[in-house]
Amino acid sequence: xxxxxxxxxxxxxxxxxxxxxxxxxxxxxxxxxxxxxxxxxxxxxxxxxxxxxxxxxxxxxxxxxxxxxxxxxxxxxxxxxxxxxxxxxxxxxxxxxxxxxxxxxxxxxxxxxxxxxxxxxxxxxxxxxxxxxxxxxxxxxxxxxxxxxxxxxxxxxxxxxxxxxxxxxxxxxxxxxxxxxxxxxxxxxxxxxxxxxxxxxxxxxxxxxxx
Amino acid sequence: xxxxxxxxxxxxxxxxxxxxxxxxxxxxxxxxxxxxxxxxxxxxxxxxxxxxxxxxxxxxxxxxxxxxxxxxxxxxxxxxxxxxxxxxxxxxxxxxxxxxxxxxxxxxxxxxxxxxxxxxxxxxxxxxxxxxxxxxxxxxxxxxxxxxxxxxxxxxxxxxxxxxxxxxxxxxxxxxxxxxxxxxxxxxxxxxxxxxxxxxxxxxxxxxxxxxxxxxxxxxxxxxxxxxxxxxxxxxxxxxxxxxxxxxxxxxxxxxxxxxxxxxxxxxxxxxxxxxxxxxxxxxxxxxxxxxxxxxxxxxxxxxxxxxxxxxxxxxxxxxxxxxxxxxxxxxxxxxxxxxxxxxxxxxxxxxxxxxxxxxxxxxxxxxxxxxxxxxxxxxxxxxxxxxxxxxxxxxxxxxxxxxxxxxxxxxxxxxxxxxxxxxxxxxxxxxxxxxxxxxxxxxxxxxxxxxxxxxxxxxxxxxxxxxxxxxxxxxxxxxxxxxxxxxxxxxxxxxxxxxxxxxxxxxxxxxxxx
Numbered sequence: 001x002x003x004x005x006x007x008x009x010x011x012x013x014x015x016x017x018x019x020x021x022x023x024x025x026x027x028x029x030x031x032x033x034x035x036x037x038x039x040x041x042x043x044x045x046x047x048x049x050x051x052x053x054x055x056x057x058x059x060x061x062x063x064x065x066x067x068x069x070x071x072x073x074x075x076x077x078x079x080x081x082x083x084x085x086x087x088x089x090x091x092x093x094x095x096x097x098x099x100x101x102x103x104x105x106x107x108x109x110x111x112x113x114x115x116x117x118x119x120x121x122x123x124x125x126x127x128x129x130x131x132x133x134x135x136x137x138x139x140x141x142x143x144x145x146x147x148x149x150x151x152x153x154x155x156x157x158x159x160x161x162x163x164x165x166x167x168x169x170x171x172x173x174x175x176x177x178x179x180x181x182x183x184x185x186x187x188x189x190x191x192x193x194x195x196x197x198x199x200x201x202x203x204x205x206x207x208x209x210x211x
Numbered sequence: 212x213x214x215x216x217x218x219x220x221x222x223x224x225x226x227x228x229x230x231x232x233x234x235x236x237x238x239x240x241x242x243x244x245x246x247x248x249x250x251x252x253x254x255x256x257x258x259x260x261x262x263x264x265x266x267x268x269x270x271x272x273x274x275x276x277x278x279x280x281x282x283x284x285x286x287x288x289x290x291x292x293x294x295x296x297x298x299x300x301x302x303x304x305x306x307x308x309x310x311x312x313x314x315x316x317x318x319x320x321x322x323x324x325x326x327x328x329x330x331x332x333x334x335x336x337x338x339x340x341x342x343x344x345x346x347x348x349x350x351x352x353x354x355x356x357x358x359x360x361x362x363x364x365x366x367x368x369x370x371x372x373x374x375x376x377x378x379x380x381x382x383x384x385x386x387x388x389x390x391x392x393x394x395x396x397x398x399x400x401x402x403x404x405x406x407x408x409x410x411x412x413x414x415x416x417x418x419x420x421x422x423x424x425x426x427x428x429x430x431x432x433x434x435x436x437x438x439x440x441x442x443x444x445x446x447x448x449x450x451x452x453x454x455x456x457x458x459x460x461x462x463x464x465x466x467x468x469x470x471x472x473x474x475x476x477x478x479x480x481x482x483x484x485x486x487x488x489x490x491x492x493x494x495x496x497x498x499x500x501x502x503x504x505x506x507x508x509x510x511x512x513x514x515x516x517x518x519x520x521x522x523x524x525x526x527x528x529x530x531x532x533x534x535x536x537x538x539x540x541x542x543x544x545x546x547x548x549x550x551x552x553x554x555x556x557x558x559x560x561x562x563x564x565x566x567x568x569x570x571x572x573x574x575x576x577x578x579x580x581x582x583x584x585x586x587x588x589x590x591x592x593x594x595x596x597x598x599x600x601x602x603x604x605x606x607x608x609x610x611x612x613x614x615x616x617x618x619x620x621x622x623x624x625x626x627x628x629x630x631x632x633x634x635x636x637x638x639x640x641x642x643x644x645x646x647x648x649x650x651x652x653x654x655x656x657x658x659x660x661x662x663x664x665x666x667x668x669x670x671x672x673x674x675x676x677x678x679x680x681x682x683x684x685x686x687x688x689x690x691x692x693x694x695x696x697x698x699x700x701x702x703x704x705x706x707x708x709x710x711x712x713x714x715x716x717x718x719x720x721x722x723x724x725x726x
Contacts, residue, residue, distance in 0.1 A: 035278050035281060043277075054401070057273060061277070061280070062394050065281070098391055098397065163262065184227055202264065
């Protein structure tokens with residue numbers, strides 16, 4: 001249970017916390033506002049964590065439903081986004097657990113028509129690429145996705161939260177329930193792995209176009 | 212691929228530096244190293260480049276529908292909450308405080324845009340009831356928990372006819388589904404193959420449309436009871452094994468069994484069990500089994516075996532064409548798709564698994580071949596007569612492979628009984644345990660087409676090996692390695708008790724077994 005001063009601090013500093021406190025009092029407009037602010041980010045991160053764009057929207061809805069259901073118990077002990085992404089991480093994790101139980105795939109079902117992970121399928125395509133060739137944008141997209149898919153679930157979560165949500169090691173640590181030092185090591189290893197996977201495509205000092 | 216020249220600690224510092232997470236003193240230290248160390252600088256640039264590459268990850272945006280439907284769901288929950296609170300008040304107070312409650316209710320509910328769709332989204336219903344829907348047929352067959360507890364003692368051999376590995380997998384899936392929350396279940400459903408998904412939705416439709424609310428509740432109660440029981444593990448497996456056996460029986464046999472009260476049903480099943488024991492008790496010695504398998508493989512490309520598959524294929528095309536002409540409805544289209552999918556699997560297996568062809572041919576030649584009747588309607592007698600002719604040829608070859616003793620046993624039997632016994636022996640032989648196989652050699656052999664090799668290579672290693680093994684056993688050894696009979700694969704069913712449609716033959720299933 002966070003202290004009074006912590007509660008005060010976040011309430012003052014974080015406008016999204018204030019919105020959530022209004023949701024706690026059944027303010028529908030506040031809930032809608034929060035959703036509009038976060039929906040793309042939540043769907044994005046879930047899509048990349050789970051590797052399934054088609055599931056991401058439904059799962060994201062689960063996240064917001066949980067936010068609604070938890071509203072009466074909400075106490076500002078952190079930034080709102082930290083709390084929200086913790087929920088998103090749990091939902092993604094559960095979905096991954098459900099997905100991984102389905103290991104059986106019959107030969108009769110062609111690779112194209114199973115519920116196979118699209119990232120796995122493009123791995124076969126990507127492996128046919130010759131690394132020294134200059135990759136064009138579309139291929140790079142596939143390759144980057146594939147590289148991210150090689151990370152463990154937690155590494156992926158840490159990378160996505162750091163990159164797209166700009167969260168600090170401490171904030172990421174709160175979400176993933178790890179110390180900032182542990183996050184530091186994990187991010188370092190994850191980026192080392194990404195580097196190895198993407199090295200051939202970035203070989204010629206070609207800076208990848210990005211925002 | 213170059214090796215990462217950094218040691219762990221250095222890389223950690225570099226990454227933290229790039230992330231702005233280093234204390235001032237540490238930052239300064241790194242900066243001075245970077246100033247002089249070219250390799251280090253190059254490494255940092257590499258890491259930076261990789262980080263920028265992540266911007267290439269597709270960014271996801273959602274349309275208006277997302278917010279709208281989420282708010283709808285929340286509104287539904289809000290309303291339900293309010294109703295629950297109202298119902299919880301004692302009646303007197305309910306009336307008196309309604310005005311007050313109404314004010315609070317109004318504020319809460321009106322706040323959420325009440326653009327309501329008709330009822331909650333169907334797939335949420337499916338997910339909420341998934342443990343029941345997953346095995347709705349098995350639950351209906353079982354009826355009550357007492358029956359399931361007494362069944363293993365009453366009819367052990369009958370239960371043993373089910374494929375143990377499939378039962379095991381289904382049981383585990385069932386428990387996992389029951390224990391899982393909504394996202395977990397959603398993930399599980401999403402990972403199903405298209406066929407499995409279609410079957411699941413079919414089950415869901417049966418549950419919601421064909422069962423009366425009373426029966427729905429009964430089935431849901433049984434499911435809950437089962438999953439909460441101490442002896443859950445055994446009960447689930449018994450339920451599934453019984454269901455697997457039931458799906459082998461004729462539609463009328465199934466209906467009759469379902470109608471019987473528990474005690475009488477158990478008696479009836481015990482009787483059947485004794486018959487099964489009598490049959491398998493006199494099963495073939497291993498040498499004869501091996502000879503039968505070899506004979507089956509020898510029949511692989513014969514006209515007799517191929518003819519039935521071709522008939523089925525032609526018939527399906529004609530049916531699909533006729534349905535398309537008759538009507539335009541999307542429901543029809545979906546059912547055509549479903550039927551074709553089920554039959555396509557059957558046709559594929561007829562082509563690729565000679566043992567299966569032999570068994571199906573025997574079934575088609577039997578006095579009342581259920582599946583053929585459904586499929587061919589008025590034409591079934593012609594198909595059966597042709598099947599009998601073809602069976603004569605096949606039977607002769609099978610018998611020729613057997614030992615003197617085995618042949619003598621068959622001599623004593625009538626034509627129908629002899630066909631039944633041979634069919635049983637072939638199936639039994641096909642299910643023997645097979646020794647380890649040289650998968651790599653088989654992969655390179657002529658038996659596989661290039662297209663098949665290509666498909667296999669796209670699978671993850673363990674699945675590729677399992678598939679190769681299955682192909683080898685099916686094609687080369689005349690056996691079944693694992694006849695895929697996962698959830699939803701059934702023989703013809705009678706839904707006469709709670710629906711007015713006839714036997715469902717639109718899914719594939721194993722051929723009928725037993726007398």
